[in-house]
Structures are given as C-alpha cells and as structure tokens.
Amino acid sequence: MKHLLFLILASFVVTSCASQKNEEKIVEAKAAQTTVHDSNALGSTINDLITNSKNLTDVQKEEIRKIFQMNKQTAEELTQKSYGFRGVLIQELLSGKVNQKRVEILKRDIKEVEAARLKNTFDTVEKISALVIDHPEKAKFAEHMMMMDKSR
Numbered sequence: 001m002k003h004l005l006f007l008i009l010a011s012f013v014v015t016s017c018a019s020q021k022n023e024e025k026i027v028e029a030k031a032a033q034t035t036v037h038d039s040n041a042l043g044s045t046i047n048d049l050i051t052n053s054k055n056l057t058d059v060q061k062e063e064i065r066k067i068f069q070m071n072k073q074t075a076e077e078l079t080q081k082s083y084g085f086r087g088v089l090i091q092e093l094l095s096g097k098v099n100q101k102r103v104e105i106l107k108r109d110i111k112e113v114e115a116a117r118l119k120n121t122f123d124t125v126e127k128i129s130a131l132v133i134d135h136p137e138k139a140k141f142a143e144h145m146m147m148m149d150k151s152r
Contacts, residue, residue, distance in 0.1 A: 046068060050064055060131055060132065067127050075121075078117045079117065082110060082113040082114060082117070089106040
C-alpha cells in the first residue's frame with residue numbers, strides 16, 4: 001500500500017514538473033519571438049489588443065485603458081527616481097573619494113525603487129485579471145504585461 005501511494009505521488013510530482021517545464025519553454029519561446037522590445041512597442045501592442053478585442057465590452061476597454069495609464073504614470077515616476085539614484089551612485093563612484101556608506105544607501109534605494117516598479121507591474125496584472133477573468137484573451141494581456149519590465 002505504501003509503495004502504491006508513493007508511486008502515485010511520484011507520478012503526480014513528475015507530471016507536474018514536466019508540465020511546468022513545458023509551460024516555461026512556451027513562455028520563453030513566445031518572449032524570444034515577440035516584437036515588443038521597448039515601451040513604445042509595448043504600449044502600441046497593448047492598445048491594439050484592447051482596441052481589436054471582440055470580447056471586451058466598451059466599459060472594460062475603458063477601465064483597462066485607465067489601469068494602464070495609471071501603471072504608466074507610476075512606472076515613469078519610478079523610472080525617473082531610479083535613474084536619479086543611479087546617476088548619484090555613478091557620481092559617488094567616480095568622485096575620487098568613494099563614501100562606501102553612501103554607495104550602500106544608494107544601492108538599497110535603487111533596489112527599493114526597482115522592487116516598487118515590479119510591484120506596480122504585478123498590481124496592474126492583478127487589476128486587469130480581475131476585469132478579464134473569464135475573458136478568452138486574458139493570457140495575451142498578462143503575457144504583454146509580464147514583458148513590460150523586460151523592455152525597460
């Protein structure tokens with residue numbers, strides 16, 4: 001009985017792992033083939049997906065556009081903040097008198113801003129998922145959102 005239970009559990013784990021690996025390969029292949037390589041292309045792709053969707057209502061389309069606009073505004077603010085910290089970090093490193101404490105503070109600040117950018121992306125994915133939970137094109141929206149930070 002123990003052996004049978006172990007075999008069933010083992011086969012479930014192996015199948016689950018294989019399925020996960022297969023999904024990872026699919027995602028990687030799609031990411032390698034995408035034409036989205038910068039924020040402009042991403043914005044255009046998202047707009048096209050929303051505009052051309054046959055399954056979204058006009059209300060859903062407008063709400064999704066608002067969510068993306070809020071995401072974009074927050075992302076731009078965080079990007080500017082990140083670049084500001086990076087600029088100060090480079091200045092500090094090239095100053096001739098590197099203050100290690102400042103370098104560590106700047107590194108921490110950059111990590112926090114980048115974590116906030118990523119959180120912004122995932123929060124947006126969650127908001128849109130809630131709107132299109134039964135929507136057949138949901139995977140397309142999520143896929144493009146996940147690539148958002150890669151293009152920045």
